[in-house]
Amino acid sequence: xxxxxxxQQARYIFKIGKMLRHHVFSxxxxxxxxxxxCEHGDLSLAQLNLLLAVRGKGxxxxxxxxxxLAVSPPSVSVMVERLVEKGLLVRExxxxxxRKVVIHVSPDADHHIAEMEEQMIATxxxxxxxxxxxxxxxxxxxxxxxxxxxxxxxxxxxM
Numbered sequence: 001x002x003x004x005x006x007x008q009q010a011r012y013i014f015k016i017g018k019m020l021r022h023h024v025f026s027x028x029x030x031x032x033x034x035x036x037x038c039e040h041g042d043l044s045l046a047q048l049n050l051l052l053a054v055r056g057k058g059x060x061x062x063x064x065x066x067x068x069l070a071v072s073p074p075s076v077s078v079m080v081e082r083l084v085e086k087g088l089l090v091r092e093x094x095x096x097x098x099r100k101v102v103i104h105v106s107p108d109a110d111h112h113i114a115e116m117e118e119q120m121i122a123t124x125x126x127x128x129x130x131x132x133x134x135x136x137x138x139x140x141x142x143x144x145x146x147x148x149x150x151x152x153x154x155x156x157x158x159m
Contacts, residue, residue, distance in 0.1 A: 020127075027123045028116060050079050051088060051105065051113050059094075059104045088113070 003011075025045055043051070053068050054060055060068070066076040080103055083089040088109040094100040105113055128136040 023127075024120050024123045028119055047079060047083060048116070050076070051083065051109075052117060054089060054103055055105050055110070055113050055117070059102045061094075061100055061102055065103065 025048070028048075050065070050069060053065060057064070057068070062073055062076055062080065065080070066073040069076060080089055080091065084091050087106055089103050090106045091101055091103050094102045128139075131139070
């Protein structure tokens with residue numbers, strides 16, 4: 001069965017998405033390798049993704065984090081435990097509901113994670129500048145529309 005134009009477009013978008021992800025994270029890994037200031041050791045892509053998710057939420061439960069990352073709660077629990085051991089995350093009782101355990105970025109690690117996030121944004125700034133304002137504007141419009149579609153799907157699924 002021949003591929004439709006829509007399938008070809010989807011494959012291409014998927015391929016470029018992977019290239020973007022690889023570019024950003026390889027740039028970050030290179031910067032981290034050059035900067036020996038990080039006392040927390042190397043982070044995997046999954047760990048970095050988890051840290052950014054926690055930092056974005058401020059404070060989150062294990063089950064909420066598992067849902068955000070679309071992984072099982074036991075997987076999240078193992079990753080969180082490793083990051084707690086490295087001093088990047090703190091696990092403690094919620095002040096609003098003592099039955100809940102919440103996770104947040106440790107005060108010592110927050111600055112380092114913010115720097116990593118800024119480096120990733122700087123990588124996108126370079127790309128946006130290189131593609132030029134007209135193409136960047138189109139890219140922005142497309143991503144706005146993708147965001148709208150994804151948010152609609154999430155609300156329909158009760159997420």
